[in-house]
Amino acid sequence: MNTQELYQKTDAILARYGTEERSMIAVLQAVQEEYAYLPREVFPYLSERMGLSEAHIYGVATFYENFSLEPKGKYVIKVCDGTACHVRKSLPILDRLREELGLSADKITTDDLNFTVQTVACLGACGLAPAVTVNDKVYPAMTPDKASELLKTLKETL
Amino acid sequence: MAMANKQFMTVDGIPVEINGEKNLLELIRKVGVKMPTFCYHSELSIYGACRMCMVENQWGGLEAACSTPPKAGMEIRTNTERLRKYRKMILELLLANHCRDCTTCDNNGTCKLQDLAMRFDINDVRFPNTAEKPKIEDSSVSIVRDAHKCILCGDCVRMCNEVQNVGAIDFAHRGSKMTISTAFDIPLAESPCVGCGQCAQACPTGAIVVKNDIAKVWKALDDRGTKVTVQIAPAVRVALGRELGIAPGENAMGRIVAALRRMGFDEIYDTSTSADLTVLEESNELAKRLGEGKAELPLFSSCCPAWVRYCETRYPELMEHVSTCKSPMQMFAAVIRENNRTSSRKCVHVAVMPCTAKKFEAVRDEFKVEGKQDVDYVLTTQELVRMIKESGIMFRDIEPEAVDMPFGTMTGAGVIFGVTGGVTEAVLRRLASDKSNTALMSIAYTGVRGMEGVKEARVMVGEKEVRIGVVSGLKNASDLIERIKAGEHFDFVEVMACPGGCVSGGGQPFASNMEREKRGAGLYSADKLCSIKRSEENPLMMSLYNGILKGRVHELLHVHYHGAKQEDH
Amino acid sequence: MLKNRQDLIDLRAACRDAAKKQTRKILVCTGAGCVSSGSLDIYARLVELLRDRGIPCEVELAKDPHDDSVRVTKGGCPGFCEIGPLVRIDPEGYLYTRVKVSDCEEIIDKTIVAGELVERLVYKKDGKVYAKKNEIPFYQKQKRLVLEHCGEIDSDSIREYLSVGGYTAFEKALFDMSADDIVNEISESNLRGRGGGGFPTGKKWSQVKRQKATPKYIVCNGDEGDPGAFMDRSVMEDDPHRMLEGMMIAGLACGASEGYIYVRAEYPVAVKKLSRAIEQATELGLLGKDILGTGFDFTIRINRGAGAFVCGEGSALTASIEGKRGMPRVKPPRTVEHGLFNMPTVLNNVETFANVPSIIENGAAWYKSIGPENSPGTKAFALTGNVVNTGLIEVPMGTPLREVIFDIGGGIRGGAEFKAVQIGGPSGGCLTPEQLDLPLDFDSLKKVGAMIGSGGLVVMDSNTCMVEVARFFMHFTQNESCGKCVPCREGTKRMLEILERIVAGKGRDGDIELLLELADTISATALCGLGKTAPSPVVSTIKNFRSEYEAHIYEKRCPAGNCRKLKRISIDPALCKGCSKCSRGCPVGAISGTLKQPFVIDQEKCIKCEACVGTCPFHAIKED
Structure with a gap:
């Protein structure tokens, strides 16, 4: 981690959103957009700049599902587990993806940092159930076999 | 009617006048009912999460008594079938997730969960015990955390943040994965924790407890070849608590001395004695800085190790303002070390303190000579109570005894060190040119006394008006510092990290606010009973300055703190 | 920059005139559903084709449009996600469904140039052809007030919003x-x-x-x-x-x-x-x-x-x-x-x-004047699950559930039987066939222990296990509990634990009562509305489908045949020839027997993976 660069980027983000507490979530989101996760080194820096304890910022970051404290894969695959998708059998899709990538509920990112597989609360694409997204692109009406196909295609682009 | 402008409501059928109570809990107390609560502390913000204090209103609705303000005409019941059912279920849910090895828990007997489980007659837990394996975090020399005894009431979090502004811990994660944690779950010793122990005071269960050094002390006592000396801090004597049959605030110093002697301590002293040294040194320092009239004002007191730690991590730039005086504990320890130089036996020095941060102070590098600590072990009042119990001494019946010579004289000035404002008052007694009794009285009424967290006073010292701030609670300290940074002038600021001072120290047995006030009052009456009120009049001082301290005042009584980074044990 | 009222009135009038002038419009749905099925490519292709053909086209509501130009608009979601991507052609109002990029040429040449309908692309049901959007039963019973502009205007353009008032x-x-x-x-x-x-x-x-x-x-x-x-x-x-x-x-x-x-x-x-x-x-x-x-x-x-x-x-x-x-x-x-x-x-x-x-x-x-007195207006619902027409709908408050599911939703997918509809999401409850005539409004739903919530309607057919549905919602709320108050944090966790064991065939006598007791405590004492309503799906399914719970607990059977762990796979001794093929393929060694004698499956060991079912050359292995 190049902390000098991290601080510079964080400074720019703070300049945009402000250092008041109310900016906390937007600031964390912006940092995460930059790094795809929240590097640990950003916490003491934000603590100093925003005048809030590190433990507090850690508490905010761990409260919200979207913040990741670990690097994510190049492809982030999200399987929707909303009601509609669930009723139309989204779990077997998740199982298949995890099986093929050797992932689980606890280990969500492959060691080569190529894939992350996670579930997501309803995407609001219930008409397309079951839905899967890859880096926020929606793939509708999935099946376990289609998921395997998708993985194959993604692997080819690596 | 004459009652026209009074407002009433009904609690369990009893009419109660509403008299500015913030919430139903306070009002319910007036009819003699103690509501079950986990997350309510009057000095903390309302959290409303344990849901134990629900009451039923006249329409059958339920309201949390902690967060509902009283309203005229309200009729509530505090003990109905529904409420009992819900309270039992909540307790059952908490217990299902909890380590239930009460007999081996540090807080056995003082645990609120245990108490309420007994009160509500919980005799079966229908859910599988999902308590995780004990997760003991003992990196801190002051306190020990055990996450699997935590009920997530958040009392510690609010204490650490709202009252102490330390922010070492906070909530992390959410839902059933929620924990109370440092940032990234780092060891407490690496966090901004100052070791004040107020979290342990607030914790209703055994999830945060004072680190226990009893065994080490017993070992030293059992070794005949070791000479064990002990000093007892002022605030300890008024806080032994109901467990030993002592009324809140009752001065039990004589009995403590007797008990310690029975346990085998060879020499027993009163830290009030060395507090006199602190008064003399700190007064000198203040007078000098006032006389020079330049920077480095205000002078901050340095007796409180949690405050010193807070200042060096949070405001390192202010360390120049912190008095170079060692705390009374460390001054005494240095004197005793010198006194023992000629002893042929191995010497161990123990300090009985109301304070968990003192455990940290004792291990600081600054207080080691040739690698050896001046204070070998710090016992908190809580640990003292346990040792007394363990030794089987019938504390109420024991005959009071006096401390040992050669350091056996103390003054009222030293005794009041244990309560907020006490250090300031003692220093002012020293600095006042008028040594009359009237002057003494007037110092007491300058505004330095009282349990308030922030007190301010203007006092004439010689020709000069001196502005004094007295704060307890680190949030109050940091607020005052911000004012000073914004340009307000103070000459002297006394800081005690615990709200109300050492009487409410993190190592004291738990006490209600009222009991804490009684402890403070106990110290002031001990002061009254002292024939000598001013430190400089302590005859021992003269002999110390002419003896052990001769030419070594700076070395033995002063310290220069190295900064935030400390080798942790 | 508008300085005063007149400026606004003038601008609105100008936008309205411009829109009126431009009667020929192609609206491509760019709702999430259609975008994921490629509607943006369709949009681009249509614009490209128009330009190729030399037909003047505009992608925005211009200040002064050509009379004969075609406006191609990204129109947002008209709600009928099931049949997307959707393309609508005005002024005729033809609605083309399941459009592919390869259909674009035909659309331009036939409809735009020649004014003819491309019949193969329009919605058909029960042998009837519905060329126009408003004729489709899905839309007929709807009253679109809040959603009136969804699918009608380009949301990127304030001028379009002004043009519709x-x-x-x-x-x-x-x-x-x-x-x-x-x-x-x-x-x-x-x-x-x-x-x-x-x-x-x-x-x-x-x-x-x-x-x-x-x-x-x-x-x-x-x-x-x-x-x-x-x-x-x-x-x-x-x-x-x-x-x-x-x-x-x-x-x-x-x-x-x-x-x-x-x-x-x-x-x-x-x-x-x-x-x-x-x-x-x-x-x-x-x-x-x-x-x-x-x-x-x-x-x-x-x-x-x-x-x-x-x-x-x-x-x-x-x-x-x-x-x-x-x-x-x-x-x-x-x-x-x-x-x-x-x-x-x-x-x-x-x-x-x-x-x-x-x-x-x-x-x-x-x-x-719209809807019942105590709940006036309309309500938008997201209609999903095992219903034929999934999508976003809007009806007057008080519309009976039957109309929503059968007239608008087109009934149950695959011809199965309607079993229940979950309304109000994880805070709501389920409604059963007996409640099909219940008017959908705040008060009527409250009376039967459900709530409108934000308006999710998840339709479930006879193949849906209601205990599993309750488990699903409890899993959701438990996962989303903030963790602050004890009843919600610990109580939902315990409810989930009980539901999980029930669907796994490990339910115990007394579990239903314990669930209800927990539910009562949580609803009465939780700190916030979400906590208080978290047990609703469980209470409501127990109330309406108690026998399903009982079947799981006492008979270790899932009446809907949904719970995998309750499946029983067994070998028909009459058909089994004892070839041992199945036992060799079993990943957990649950099948044993003597060669040439009928084999048996140890139900304790069996993980119901069904690997054996396909391997049996004699079709002797079946799910009970």
């Missing part, structure tokens, strides 16, 4: 009404909050209006977190100005000059559309300082959620905007007194604000 209500409120008038009109209309509870909006506004403390805030709850609900998303993405207009009117009524929209993280497009809409309104001077010269200031900011369902709860939402953990706080004080930044706050959801402009424009009396 946008900001007329705001204009009226700003120039012709006092704050009291506005509050009275909304109170009189009996508009009730669409976020779930159905609290009267007018009452809320008047409470905030009464507060002396300033500044006050208008907060829009766009944290539509119920799994299976997406109507707010549609409004935010397809008609953002309507919602902004509602918030601005609220600002006028309550004396607030700052608005916040909290949009859930999963809706990045909504954030983009809303930002664009705010930008455009600000450019025109409809937002900002001294709006239209009246001295009224109003700005709107967007806060993006970060993934926490609980932030749909008012005090958790404001905590989140304040930058904190989204944990609800105890009340009192209420949000109207101490809301965002501890100041008086109006907090309404997207659909509620979107109702406001038409009430102000058409009056309370008009609004009350």
Whole structure:
């Protein structure tokens, strides 16, 4: 981690959103957009700049599902587990993806940092159930076999 | 009617006048009912999460008594079938997730969960015990955390943040994965924790407890070849608590001395004695800085190790303002070390303190000579109570005894060190040119006394008006510092990290606010009973300055703190 | 920049004229559903083809369009996601369904050039052909008020919104009404909050209006977190100005000059559309300082959620905007007194604000003429699950469930039987065939222990196990519990634990009673509304489908045949020849026997993977 660069980027983000507490979530989101996760080194820096304890910022970051404290894969695959998708059998899709990538509920990112597989609360694409997204692109009406196909295609682009 | 402008409501059928109570809990107390609560502390913000204090209103609705303000005409019941059912279920849910090895828990007997489980007659837990394996975090020399005894009431979090502004811990994660944690779950010793122990005071269960050094002390006592000396801090004597049959605030110093002697301590002293040294040194320092009239004002007191730690991590730039005086504990320890130089036996020095941060102070590098600590072990009042119990001494019946010579004289000035404002008052007694009794009285009424967290006073010292701030609670300290940074002038600021001072120290047995006030009052009456009120009049001082301290005042009584980074044990 | 009322009137008239002039329009649905099926490519292809053919085309509502030009618009979601991607051609109103890029050429050549219908692309049902959108049964019973512009206008263009009369209500409120008038009109209309509870909006506004403390805030709850609900998303993405207009009117009524929209993280497009809409309104001077010269200031900011369902709860939402953990706080004080930044706050959801402009424009009396007296207006529902026509619909309050599921929804997919519909998401309950004639409104649903919630309708057929449905919702709420109060944090965890063991065939006698006891404690004592309603799906399924629970617990059987762990796979001794093929393929060694004798499956060991079923050459292995 190049902390000098991290601080510079964080400074720019703070300049945009402000250092008041109310900016906390937007600031964390912006940092995460930059790094795809929240590097640990950003916490003491934000603590100093925003005048809030590190433990507090850690508490905010761990409260919200979207913040990741670990690097994510190049492809982030999200399987929707909303009601509609669930009723139309989204779990077997998740199982298949995890099986093929050797992932689980606890280990969500492959060691080569190529894939992350996670579930997501309803995407609001219930008409397309079951839905899967890859880096926020929606793939509708999935099946376990289609998921395997998708993985194959993604692997080819690596 | 004459009652026209009074407002009433009904609690369990009893009419109660509403008299500015913030919430139903306070009002319910007036009819003699103690509501079950986990997350309510009057000095903390309302959290409303344990849901134990629900009451039923006249329409059958339920309201949390902690967060509902009283309203005229309200009729509530505090003990109905529904409420009992819900309270039992909540307790059952908490217990299902909890380590239930009460007999081996540090807080056995003082645990609120245990108490309420007994009160509500919980005799079966229908859910599988999902308590995780004990997760003991003992990196801190002051306190020990055990996450699997935590009920997530958040009392510690609010204490650490709202009252102490330390922010070492906070909530992390959410839902059933929620924990109370440092940032990234780092060891407490690496966090901004100052070791004040107020979290342990607030914790209703055994999830945060004072680190226990009893065994080490017993070992030293059992070794005949070791000479064990002990000093007892002022605030300890008024806080032994109901467990030993002592009324809140009752001065039990004589009995403590007797008990310690029975346990085998060879020499027993009163830290009030060395507090006199602190008064003399700190007064000198203040007078000098006032006389020079330049920077480095205000002078901050340095007796409180949690405050010193807070200042060096949070405001390192202010360390120049912190008095170079060692705390009374460390001054005494240095004197005793010198006194023992000629002893042929191995010497161990123990300090009985109301304070968990003192455990940290004792291990600081600054207080080691040739690698050896001046204070070998710090016992908190809580640990003292346990040792007394363990030794089987019938504390109420024991005959009071006096401390040992050669350091056996103390003054009222030293005794009041244990309560907020006490250090300031003692220093002012020293600095006042008028040594009359009237002057003494007037110092007491300058505004330095009282349990308030922030007190301010203007006092004439010689020709000069001196502005004094007295704060307890680190949030109050940091607020005052911000004012000073914004340009307000103070000459002297006394800081005690615990709200109300050492009487409410993190190592004291738990006490209600009222009991804490009684402890403070106990110290002031001990002061009254002292024939000598001013430190400089302590005859021992003269002999110390002419003896052990001769030419070594700076070395033995002063310290220069190295900064935030400390080798942790 | 519009300086005064006349400027706004003039601009609106100009936009309206321009739109009228341009009668030939192609509307391509760019809702999430259709985009994921390639509608953006279709849009690009259509534009490309028009240009190739030399047909003048415009992608925006131009200031002065050619009479004969074709406007190609990204139209937002008309709601019928099932048959997307959708392309509509005006003025005929032809609706083409399941359009592919390869269909574009035919559409241009036949319909645009020659004015003919491409019949193979239109919606057909039961042998009937429905060429036009409004003829389709899915739309016929709907009354689209809040969603009226969804699928009709390009949400990226404030000019299009103006062309359909946008900001007329705001204009009226700003120039012709006092704050009291506005509050009275909304109170009189009996508009009730669409976020779930159905609290009267007018009452809320008047409470905030009464507060002396300033500044006050208008907060829009766009944290539509119920799994299976997406109507707010549609409004935010397809008609953002309507919602902004509602918030601005609220600002006028309550004396607030700052608005916040909290949009859930999963809706990045909504954030983009809303930002664009705010930008455009600000450019025109409809937002900002001294709006239209009246001295009224109003700005709107967007806060993006970060993934926490609980932030749909008012005090958790404001905590989140304040930058904190989204944990609800105890009340009192209420949000109207101490809301965002501890100041008086109006907090309404997207659909509620979107109702406001038409009430102000058409009056309370008009609004009350729609739907029942106590729940007037319409309600948008997300119709999903095992129903033929999934999508977004809007009906008058009080419409019977039967009409929604069978007339609009087209009945149950695959011809199975209707079993239940889950309404109100994880806070709601299920309705059964006996309740098909129940009118969908706040009070009727409350009476049967369900709630409208934000409006998710998940239809379930006879193959759905209701215990599993309850488990699913409990898993959701348990996972989304903020963890603050004991009953919700620990209680939902225990309820889930019990439900999990029931669906795994390990249920015990007394489990149903224990579930109900937990549910009672949680509903009575949880700190926030989400906690209090968390047990509803369980209570409601126990009430209506107790026998299913009993079958799982006492007979270790799933009547719907849904619970995998309760399946029993066995070998028919009459057919088994004892070849041992199955036992060699069993991954857990659950099959044993002597060669040439019938083999048996140890049910304790069997993991119901069904690997053996396919391997048996004699078809002797079956699920019981």
